[in-house]
Amino acid sequence: MTSSFDFHTLSVTVDRPLEEYTASLTPTPLGLHVWEVGSGDRSQVLRYRHEHAHFTSFLASGLADLYGVFSDYTLAFLYAALRRQMTRAPGRALSLPLLAGGDDDGLRGETRARLRRAWGQVNELRAFFFGFPTEAPLAALLAPRAQDHFWETHFHLPLSEIVNRFYRLLARLAVEAEATPKDPGALPLVEVNGVRDRLSARAVMEAYAIGIELLNTHFRKVESSHTHREPIVRDPGSLYTIAIEYLLQHGPLRPVATLGQFLGGQAPPDAYYLLVAVAFASLQVPVVQEPDGEVRFEGRLECLSPAHRFRKIVDAMARGEIAPLAPSVRSGRDELMAWLAACHQAVGDRDSLAMCRAAHDLYERDATLAAKPSHEKSMIQLAWAARANFDAHPNEYVLDAGLFAERYACQMRYVRTADAKLVMPGDAEKFRVQYLADHTTMILEGAVFAEQWDSTWDKLPEIAPRDRAAIILSSIAWAACLFGDLRPGREWRPPTIEIRM
Amino acid sequence: MDPDDLLPAYASKPDEELRSVIVAHSGLAQAIVAAHPEMAQDAGFELFDAAWARRYWRSVVAEVAGIDALNRVASWVVGASIGQLASLIAARFALPPPARPAAVALAVVLLRAARSMTGGRVAS
Numbered sequence: 001m002t003s004s005f006d007f008h009t010l011s012v013t014v015d016r017p018l019e020e021y022t023a024s025l026t027p028t029p030l031g032l033h034v035w036e037v038g039s040g041d042r043s044q045v046l047r048y049r050h051e052h053a054h055f056t057s058f059l060a061s062g063l064a065d066l067y068g069v070f071s072d073y074t075l076a077f078l079y080a081a082l083r084r085q086m087t088r089a090p091g092r093a094l095s096l097p098l099l100a101g102g103d104d105d106g107l108r109g110e111t112r113a114r115l116r117r118a119w120g121q122v123n124e125l126r127a128f129f130f131g132f133p134t135e136a137p138l139a140a141l142l143a144p145r146a147q148d149h150f151w152e153t154h155f156h157l158p159l160s161e162i163v164n165r166f167y168r169l170l171a172r173l174a175v176e177a178e179a180t181p182k183d184p185g186a187l188p189l190v191e192v193n194g195v196r197d198r199l200s201a202r203a204v205m206e207a208y209a210i211g212i213e214l215l216n217t218h219f220r221k222v223e224s225s226h227t228h229r230e231p232i233v234r235d236p237g238s239l240y241t242i243a244i245e246y247l248l249q250h251g252p253l254r255p256v257a258t259l260g261q262f263l264g265g266q267a268p269p270d271a272y273y274l275l276v277a278v279a280f281a282s283l284q285v286p287v288v289q290e291p292d293g294e295v296r297f298e299g300r301l302e303c304l305s306p307a308h309r310f311r312k313i314v315d316a317m318a319r320g321e322i323a324p325l326a327p328s329v330r331s332g333r334d335e336l337m338a339w340l341a342a343c344h345q346a347v348g349d350r351d352s353l354a355m356c357r358a359a360h361d362l363y364e365r366d367a368t369l370a371a372k373p374s375h376e377k378s379m380i381q382l383a384w385a386a387r388a389n390f391d392a393h394p395n396e397y398v399l400d401a402g403l404f405a406e407r408y409a410c411q412m413r414y415v416r417t418a419d420a421k422l423v424m425p426g427d428a429e430k431f432r433v434q435y436l437a438d439h440t441t442m443i444l445e446g447a448v449f450a451e452q453w454d455s456t457w458d459k460l461p462e463i464a465p466r467d468r469a470a471i472i473l474s475s476i477a478w479a480a481c482l483f484g485d486l487r488p489g490r491e492w493r494p495p496t497i498e499i500r501m
Numbered sequence: 502m503d504p505d506d507l508l509p510a511y512a513s514k515p516d517e518e519l520r521s522v523i524v525a526h527s528g529l530a531q532a533i534v535a536a537h538p539e540m541a542q543d544a545g546f547e548l549f550d551a552a553w554a555r556r557y558w559r560s561v562v563a564e565v566a567g568i569d570a571l572n573r574v575a576s577w578v579v580g581a582s583i584g585q586l587a588s589l590i591a592a593r594f595a596l597p598p599p600a601r602p603a604a605v606a607l608a609v610v611l612l613r614a615a616r617s618m619t620g621g622r623v624a625s
Contacts (some may be wrong), residue, residue, distance in 0.1 A: 004552065006545030013545065101563065102570030126542035134541055193519045197531075236547060237524030239531065449538050452569040454618070455556040459545060501574050 003044070005051040005327075006459060007058045007067060007130070009438055010382075012051050016044065018421040037266035046213050048449040049397045053212035053401035054205060055412050060386035060397065061283040062352060063130065066297075070287050071124055071441055073166040077122065078444035079479040080154040082117055086495050094495040096472060097450040111153060118150035119449065125153065128186050129305065130205075132239055133198040134307045138186040142174040159309035165295060188311045192238075192245045199242055204306040206236070207243040208279035210399045212262075214360045215272050218265030218442070220400075235263055241308055247275055252324045273399060274325045278317075281343035282310035286351035289380050291362075298351040309347045316346035336394050363408050374409035375425040385410040413438065420461035440475040447472045453501050469497040508583055514535045516613070519606040520549045524554035524579045526603035536564060549607070562611055565589040578615040583608045 005317040007013045014021055042181050058064055085098060089106070098114060099105055107115070124141055134141075144167060151163065187198040200418065235241070242487055245259050248267075253274060257267035286298035301310035316322050322342045329335040337353065356395050362384060363370050377385060385408040390397040393405035413434075415423040439460065446456030457463065463471055473494055480486035507516055511519065524530055530548055534541045537560055546552035559574045566581075566589055586608035590596070596604055 004545045004547075008544060097571075098574045100570050101568075102573070104570070120538055123538035123542050127538055130544070131542040132540070132548075133531060134538060135535045178526060197527075235521075235524075237530060238527040239534065247607075449539070451537070451560045453571070454559055455539070455543055458552060458556045474577075 003047040005054040005058075005412070007054070008062070008071075008442055009414060009459065010055070010057065010059075010379075010412055011416060012048075012412050013416040013418075014044070014048065015418055017419040018417040021415065021417050021423070022488055046217055049216045049401065049403070050209045050213040052403060052412075053209040056386060056402040056410075057205065057208050057280055057283050057395065059383050059410065060356070060402070061280070062285040062287040063283055063306070064354065064379070064383045064467065065286040065289040065295060066285055069165060069169055069287075069295055070122070070129075070325050072162045073474070074122060075441040075444065076159040076162045076483070077118070077150070077480060078441065079449050079476070079483060080151075080156055080159060081448050082444065082476060083156060083480075083485070084154050090493065095496040095498045095500050096447045097453050097501060098448045100450040100500060114146075114149045114153065115448075117146040127162075128201065130201050132202045133187055133200040135198070135457040136186055137184040139184070141186045142170055144174075156483065169297060172297060173304070175489045185492045187305075187307050190242065190246045190250075192242055192249060192310055197238070197242055199246060199311055200239070201306040203240060203243040204279055204282050204310045206240040207247070207310075208283065208401075210236075210240070210244065211272050211276035211279060214263070214265060215269075215276070215400075219269055219272070235260070243279065243307075244275060246311070247278060247314050248317055250277075251314050252320075269485050270325070270327075273330055276401075277325050277330075277339070277398055278310065278313050278343070281313055281340050282306045284340070284344070284349070284352040285309070285357065286349050288355045288358075291380060291384070293380070299347075303347050303349045309349075312347045313343045318345075322346060324346055330399060331395065332396055336398065340394070340398070346464075356391040358385040359384040360391035364389040370408055372409070373425070373434050375413065375416060376409040377409070382413075418463065424463040436474055436478050440478045443472055443475040444479065447475070450501060469499055473497055507602055511602075511605050511609050512583060514606070514609070515565070516551050516610065519610050520547070523549045523603050523610070526596070526600045529590075529594055529596065529600060529603050529607070533561060544610070549610055551614070554610050555618060558611045558614035558618065561607075562586070562615070565593040575615070575619045578612065583612060583613065585609040586612060 003012065003014050016024070058067075081096070081098060085094060085106070095105065099107070099115060103109070103112075105112065121141070124134045124136040128136070128141060147167070147170075155163075185198065187200055189196045190199045238245075241259055241263075244262060248254065248256055248259065248262060248271070252275065253268075253271055256262075256271050261267055262271065285304050285306065287295065289295045297304065302312065304424065313322065323329075323339070325339060329339050331379065341353055345349070372381065374382065374385075386402075388408050389402055389405050389410060392407045396402060396405040411425075413424060417423065424435070426434075441466070442456055442459065445452045457465070457468065477486055477492075477494060480492055486492040511522075514522075534548070537557065540553075540557050540560070543556070546556065559571050562568070562578060563571055563574045564583075565586070566574075566577060568577055583605065587601070587605040590604040590607055591601060594604075
């Protein structure tokens with residue numbers, strides 16, 4: 001097991017048992033940080049820095065807000081699929097996962113096909129914005145037809161607001177996409193080593209985290225008797241490194257280093273700083289979920305896609321429209337903000353930095369919110385805290401992943417340890433409710449689609465196989481509460497669940 | 502290169518070495534991710550590491566073996582060998598001969614995960 005961050009649940013899994021992890025915590029407001037060792041094995045620290053960089057760059061950048069649109073929609077979608085099955089055959093055991101791939105699920109062929117098409121499109125869209133490369137053409141990605149067909153047979157009025165928000169996003173992107181018809185693929189093609197490949201959002205996320213990890217491996221350290229249990233030069237493969245290579249081969253510092261030299265810490269420090277700054281600017285999509293829950297998206301499709309932003313920013317730098325990141329820019333607040341603003345301008349983004357400023361203003365004005373511990377914050381408040389922290393200390397936030405730029409408490413919500421234990425600050429009773437609220441969507445993904453069954457439970461090692469039916473039932477009941485089926489004065493019968501995996 | 506020649510050496514390689522062999526053939530990684538959008542959008546693992554294998558062995562084996570129902574993959578795997586699965590992977594993704602080591606490495610990774618998830622025995 002290695003350390004990993006999962007943005008679906010804002011959790012990190014660390015490669016050490018609970019006892020060892022607890023002993024490594026710093027007894028300061030920094031909370032869950034595992035930030036440095038004086039001597040001995042430093043591999044854990046470096047992996048933690050990598051995963052922590054994923055966390056801060058996801059939360060402070062608008063990606064968390066954009067992900068919230070998908071998270072709410074998938075919850076509505078999955079509940080609707082289960083609800084239909086429960087209402088069509090009341091009293092009959094719910095055999096889960098609902099769709100196992102064969103034809104023994106009790107669904108009509110057309111219903112099954114509609115469910116699969118609509119879900120496939122949702123996953124392709126999630127891959128486009130947050131994941132590995134999708135080959136889906138832009139038109140297929142944005143056409144609402146597959147979703148229309150699903151909702152024709154699954155619509156339930158209390159889901160309207162969430163469903164409408166998702167359609168609003170599709171409609172906005174589709175209009176923008178029509179205005180920029182290019183290659184039929186949704187993700188940008190970039191040429192690296194003489195070969196044209198798709199640049200994905202995940203490659204940009206990884207460029208940021210790898211850059212932070214390498215800065216800490218090779219440049220930010222106190223020389224002592226450190227050892228490394230894991231190799232310090234890791235090449236995770238081109239799906240992870242294509243953004244780095246694109247910058248090395250097409251950016252303003254070229255020729256600066258090969259990928260191997262870069263990963264081995266043999267490039268000049270300027271190259272690493274430039275990479276993390278470009279990657280961070282690329283992740284800062286102009287989407288914000290307002291405190292009242294409404295989501296505001298700004299800009300064109302290419303402005304909302306980290307992959308498109310990265311390519312455009314690198315290309316603008318190559319044309320000399322944006323200066324390379326000089327050391328004075330790295331150390332000055334106003335200089336760095338101006339540099340980021342130039343990057344945003346290159347992709348037509350006029351709103352991201354203003355959204356961060358608004359978050360900072362809110363936290364400055366609202367003393368109660370500012371004093372709230374991280375584990376008591378809602379997802380919206382966490383994302384606003386991350387933005388406020390960025391706005392308060394952009395240099396530390398962008399160039400060191402904000403490890404020490406925490407004016408307003410903002411931590412990962414869950415830590416999972418190598419011995420399948422789960423850590424979350426706060427009191428136990430609130431924890432149970434929060435846990436269910438945070439994991440219901442993921443659990444229902446496994447309950448509906450067999451191809452996500454193993455993935456769901458692998459993410460939740462704290463749930464023993466014998467407890468899966470019970471937690472699925474609790475998740476269905478939670479969704480039924482959210483969407484008005486389970487409420488005082490209304491009869492709601494919990495289904496009997498039969499697991500078939 | 503005859504994949505059978507690779508079997509004894511690859512069957513005992515550590516996970517990380519096998520992963521390096523697979524990712525060295527980027528076309529295979531791209532094809533697998535493109536065929537599985539649920540995998541492409543997922544997070545919390547590195548492609549082809551042990552966590553990835555635990556999550557997606559069933560989907561990838563089902564795809565290459567042409568099995569529709571995922572809840573039947575475990576029983577298929579009981580009788581499968583590394584060589585057989587590697588050949589199916591190579592055929593499904595039209596891998597050229599230089600990429601055959603990647604197919605064998607992937608077969609080992611998938612069958613190891615299947616064994617750990619089902620308690621079954623993996624043939625070689």
